Amino acid sequence: MSPSDPVGTPLPRLLVAAPASGHGKTTIAVGVMAALARRGLAVAPAKVGPDYIDPGYHALATGRPSRTLDPWLVGEGRVAPLLARGATHPHRADIAVIEGVMGLLDGRLGTDGFASSAHVAALTRTPVVLVVDISATSRTVAATVHGLATIDPRLDVVGVVLNKAGTPRHGQEARRAVEAVGVPVRGVLPRDAAMHVPSRHLGLVPAAERSSAAASLDHIATIAEQHIDLNALLPAADAAPDLEVEPWSPELVVSSQIRAGASRPVVAVGGGRAFTFRYPETVELLEAAGARVVEFDPARDESLPEGTCGLYLGGGFPEVHARSLATNRPLVEQIRSAVAAGLPTVAECAGMLYLAEALEGHPMVGAVPARAAMGRRLTLGYREAVSVTDSVLGPGGTRVTGHEFHRTRTTPVAGSPAAWSLDGREEGFALDPAGTGRATLVASYLHTHWAGSPGLAASFVASLPRRSAAGSSSYGQQHHEVLLAQRSAASSTSYREAKGDDTGDPLRHHGDVEVADDLIDLAVNVRLTQPPEWLAAALVDELASVATYPDATRARDAIANRHGLAREQVLPTSGGAEAFTLLARALTPRDAVVVHPQFTEPEAALVAAGHAVRRVLLRPEDDFALTAETIEEIGDADLVVIGNPTNPTGALHRADALRPLVRAGRVLLVDEAFMDTVPGETQSLIPGDLTGLLVVRSLTKTWAVAGVRAGYVAGDQDLVATLASHQPHWSVGSLALRVMxxxxxxHARAEADQAADELTRWRAHLTAGLAGLGVPTTGTHAPFVLARVGPGVREDLRAAGWAVRRGDTFPGLDPSWVRIAVRDPHTIDGLLRELGRILPRREHTRTA
Known part of the structure; x- marks a missing residue:
C-alpha cells in the first residue's frame, strides 16, 4: 500500500503481552515471528515501548525492520500509521506481530497506563495473546487470565500461551482452568524448552553481537512450532479489523532540505556491534530530508565514509567494546578533528560515551569534555526535554519527548554547556567547537524517536555543509602511523621493564604475563569475563559453608558419573597445575618424554622434582601432528606427556593415534585441558580402557573460574591412587569442588556444548581473516589459534593496544609465532584491522 491507497486496509495482526516482565513474551513473540516466516509468510514485526534490543531479534526473525509503537515518543496519532508503515514497507506483509512491554496494563507512571501494551492494542485494535509463566502456579493462573481478559472492554484477548510447565500433567491442569474461564489456550511450553536468549546489564544481548543468534532463532522457531498452535493463532489474527489509517510516510512529514539537482550530503551513521540502537525512522527521515545515509563501524572502519558532512551516533554498548573502539586510532583522530572543525554531530547515549574523553578508563574520541564509567544503578524512564540553546537540531526551546536507558555515569567538566533541560535538570552537551554561532555537537543520554519530532531531521540536514567537514580520510591514518612507529620503537624497552621481555625460565612464562590493563586480552584462553549466573549463584551459596573443611566426595562422584567412571578412577585437583605436580612427585621415570610444542607446566613440574626430561618436537610442516618418525623418537620412554588438543598448536590428535602410545611399563599422560571446547569431545580418551593412562582436565577456562583453580585427573585406578597419596589434605577448596x-x-554440559559450537564459528572467523591477510595458521580445535605473523609483529600489536601470547617460550617455536585467543567476531575484526596496518609496513621494511 502507498500513501495514496484507500483507508481501511486489511492487516491480520496479534499483540503478544504478559501479566508482567519475565514471563517470556520476547521469546514467544520472536518464536511466533520466526515460525510464521518459516511458513513463507511476510511478517511485519513491531514493539511496544522504547526498546532497541528486542527489535534486533524481530528483524533477524522476519527480515524486516521492527517498528517501535510508543504513544509517548511519537504521539497517539502516529502509532497506527507507523504500524501500517511497517506492514507496507518495503512491501506488503501478510501478518503483523507486535511484542508488548512489561505487564499488559503497565505504562508511564502516573498516567493510568499511557503507552502500555493495552493502550497500543486499543489504538491499533489488535487482538491480544497473553504469555503466562506457570512455573510457580497451576489453576490460579485462570484468575490472572480472567482478570486481564475482562478488565478493559477495549481489549480482545484471543488466547493464552502457558510457559514453563513443569510436567505435562502440570500443563494440563493449568490449561483446563484457563479454558474454564472462556479463554482458549494456544500452547503449553515445557520448563526445559531452552527457549531463551542471553541477557546483559541493560537487557537482552543485541542480535548483532551474537554470532549464534541465527542458530538460537532457529531453535526458538522449532520450539514454537512444536508447542504453539499456529493454525489457531492465524484465524485470530485474521479477525482483526482493518487499519483505518494511512501509513506513516517520511516524505509527507519532512520536506527535502536540498535544492533540486544538488548532490545529497553524506550523513555517517554509526553501526556495527557497538552501535546497535537506532530507530529505522531516523534513517528514513534523514533520507527524506535529502541526505544520503552511509553506515560505518567505529570499531572496524579506519575512516569516516567518503564525503561525510554530518555524523549520527546512536545507542548501543560501547562499554562492552571500549578497547576495540579505543585502538582504532585513525578513526578516533579523524572524528576528533572533524568535530572540532564543526562537523554537525548528534550523539545519543552510547554515541556520547564514544565521543567522551574516556570510557571505563579507555581513551575515547575526546570531543566531549567528560569521562564515563559503569555505575551501580540503572537510569530508566520517559523524559520531556527542552533544548537549552540553538543547535543543529533546531532553535533553543525546541520540545521533544524521549527516554533514558543506561547504567553508565558521566563526569563532565564544570561549566560545559548543556543540551537539554529534562524536568528542570540540565543534561548532555551542546558544543560549538568551531565558533559557528550555534552548537554543532549535541551529545546526551536522551534517546529520541524522530518520527515524533521530524523537525529534528529537517534541521539537522539543513545544517549540513555542502562540502565534507570530515577532512581527508588519510589524516587519521597518517597520525596512526606516526604514533605506532613511536610506540613500536619504545615497546621492547618498556615491555622488558614492565613485564620482563627476558622472562627467565620460559617454562614458567604464561599468557597472563602478557596482559595489561590498557591492552585488549587475546593472550589468555578464558572464555568468559565472569562465570554464568547459575554458577556464580552456586559459589555464593557455597560461601556459607566455608567454615568447614572441604569434602571432595560429591565432586568426585559427580565427575565420575559425568564420564561413566568409577569414583576410584577420578581425583579432583587444584587446577591442572596440581595434577602435573602430583605426577612429578609420585613417579620416578627413568626416561620422561614431553611432546612439544606443548603446555610448559608439565615439564616445569618434572624438572622441579629433579627428573630429566627429553623433548620430542612435532613439526609445523606436519601441522604439528604425530607422525611415525616422532613416535619412533619417543622410543622406550616410560613416561610420555602430550596435549590433546595441544596448547599452543591447537592440534587435535586422533584417539586411535594416541592409544598405541600406551604400553606395559609406561605411563601416558594426556593433557585434555581444552577438550571441552571440542564439539562432542571427539578424540577424548575418556571413557575407555584407562590402563596405564592419566587424563588431565581443567574447568577454569570454559567456566571463567581461573581464580578458583578447578581441575581433575581421570585414569588408571592404581595410578590415580598413587597421585592421591601425594596430595596434601584439603588441597582442593570448597569453591573449586562446587564448580566441579x-x-x-x-544443563552445564548442554551449555558447554553450545559454547563449543559458538567457539567453532568464532574460530573460523579468525582463521578466515588471518588467511585473508596471508598469515599461516595451525590448529582448528581449540579456543586459540597459532599464527605465524612474523618477528616483531607481537610488539607492534602491543604498541597498538593488543596482547597476544608470544610463541617463542614454547619449545619448538620461534618469535615469528603467536597464539591468539578466540574471541567474538567483533573483537577479532579489530585485531584483523590492526594486523592489516602492521603487516604491510613490516613487509615493506623487510624488503627495503
Missing amino acids: TETAAP
Whole structure:
C-alpha cells in the first residue's frame, strides 16, 4: 500500500503481552515471528515501548525492520500509521506481530497506563495473546487470565500461551482452568524448552553481537512450532479489523532540505556491534530530508565514509567494546578533528560515551569534555526535554519527548554547556567547537524517536555543509602511523621493564604475563569475563559453608558419573597445575618424554622434582601432528606427556593415534585441558580402557573460574591412587569442588556444548581473516589459534593496544609465532584491522 491507497486496509495482526516482565513474551513473540516466516509468510514485526534490543531479534526473525509503537515518543496519532508503515514497507506483509512491554496494563507512571501494551492494542485494535509463566502456579493462573481478559472492554484477548510447565500433567491442569474461564489456550511450553536468549546489564544481548543468534532463532522457531498452535493463532489474527489509517510516510512529514539537482550530503551513521540502537525512522527521515545515509563501524572502519558532512551516533554498548573502539586510532583522530572543525554531530547515549574523553578508563574520541564509567544503578524512564540553546537540531526551546536507558555515569567538566533541560535538570552537551554561532555537537543520554519530532531531521540536514567537514580520510591514518612507529620503537624497552621481555625460565612464562590493563586480552584462553549466573549463584551459596573443611566426595562422584567412571578412577585437583605436580612427585621415570610444542607446566613440574626430561618436537610442516618418525623418537620412554588438543598448536590428535602410545611399563599422560571446547569431545580418551593412562582436565577456562583453580585427573585406578597419596589434605577448596559438581550437571554440559559450537564459528572467523591477510595458521580445535605473523609483529600489536601470547617460550617455536585467543567476531575484526596496518609496513621494511 502507498500513501495514496484507500483507508481501511486489511492487516491480520496479534499483540503478544504478559501479566508482567519475565514471563517470556520476547521469546514467544520472536518464536511466533520466526515460525510464521518459516511458513513463507511476510511478517511485519513491531514493539511496544522504547526498546532497541528486542527489535534486533524481530528483524533477524522476519527480515524486516521492527517498528517501535510508543504513544509517548511519537504521539497517539502516529502509532497506527507507523504500524501500517511497517506492514507496507518495503512491501506488503501478510501478518503483523507486535511484542508488548512489561505487564499488559503497565505504562508511564502516573498516567493510568499511557503507552502500555493495552493502550497500543486499543489504538491499533489488535487482538491480544497473553504469555503466562506457570512455573510457580497451576489453576490460579485462570484468575490472572480472567482478570486481564475482562478488565478493559477495549481489549480482545484471543488466547493464552502457558510457559514453563513443569510436567505435562502440570500443563494440563493449568490449561483446563484457563479454558474454564472462556479463554482458549494456544500452547503449553515445557520448563526445559531452552527457549531463551542471553541477557546483559541493560537487557537482552543485541542480535548483532551474537554470532549464534541465527542458530538460537532457529531453535526458538522449532520450539514454537512444536508447542504453539499456529493454525489457531492465524484465524485470530485474521479477525482483526482493518487499519483505518494511512501509513506513516517520511516524505509527507519532512520536506527535502536540498535544492533540486544538488548532490545529497553524506550523513555517517554509526553501526556495527557497538552501535546497535537506532530507530529505522531516523534513517528514513534523514533520507527524506535529502541526505544520503552511509553506515560505518567505529570499531572496524579506519575512516569516516567518503564525503561525510554530518555524523549520527546512536545507542548501543560501547562499554562492552571500549578497547576495540579505543585502538582504532585513525578513526578516533579523524572524528576528533572533524568535530572540532564543526562537523554537525548528534550523539545519543552510547554515541556520547564514544565521543567522551574516556570510557571505563579507555581513551575515547575526546570531543566531549567528560569521562564515563559503569555505575551501580540503572537510569530508566520517559523524559520531556527542552533544548537549552540553538543547535543543529533546531532553535533553543525546541520540545521533544524521549527516554533514558543506561547504567553508565558521566563526569563532565564544570561549566560545559548543556543540551537539554529534562524536568528542570540540565543534561548532555551542546558544543560549538568551531565558533559557528550555534552548537554543532549535541551529545546526551536522551534517546529520541524522530518520527515524533521530524523537525529534528529537517534541521539537522539543513545544517549540513555542502562540502565534507570530515577532512581527508588519510589524516587519521597518517597520525596512526606516526604514533605506532613511536610506540613500536619504545615497546621492547618498556615491555622488558614492565613485564620482563627476558622472562627467565620460559617454562614458567604464561599468557597472563602478557596482559595489561590498557591492552585488549587475546593472550589468555578464558572464555568468559565472569562465570554464568547459575554458577556464580552456586559459589555464593557455597560461601556459607566455608567454615568447614572441604569434602571432595560429591565432586568426585559427580565427575565420575559425568564420564561413566568409577569414583576410584577420578581425583579432583587444584587446577591442572596440581595434577602435573602430583605426577612429578609420585613417579620416578627413568626416561620422561614431553611432546612439544606443548603446555610448559608439565615439564616445569618434572624438572622441579629433579627428573630429566627429553623433548620430542612435532613439526609445523606436519601441522604439528604425530607422525611415525616422532613416535619412533619417543622410543622406550616410560613416561610420555602430550596435549590433546595441544596448547599452543591447537592440534587435535586422533584417539586411535594416541592409544598405541600406551604400553606395559609406561605411563601416558594426556593433557585434555581444552577438550571441552571440542564439539562432542571427539578424540577424548575418556571413557575407555584407562590402563596405564592419566587424563588431565581443567574447568577454569570454559567456566571463567581461573581464580578458583578447578581441575581433575581421570585414569588408571592404581595410578590415580598413587597421585592421591601425594596430595596434601584439603588441597582442593570448597569453591573449586562446587564448580566441579555444578559443571558436571546435564544443563552445564548442554551449555558447554553450545559454547563449543559458538567457539567453532568464532574460530573460523579468525582463521578466515588471518588467511585473508596471508598469515599461516595451525590448529582448528581449540579456543586459540597459532599464527605465524612474523618477528616483531607481537610488539607492534602491543604498541597498538593488543596482547597476544608470544610463541617463542614454547619449545619448538620461534618469535615469528603467536597464539591468539578466540574471541567474538567483533573483537577479532579489530585485531584483523590492526594486523592489516602492521603487516604491510613490516613487509615493506623487510624488503627495503
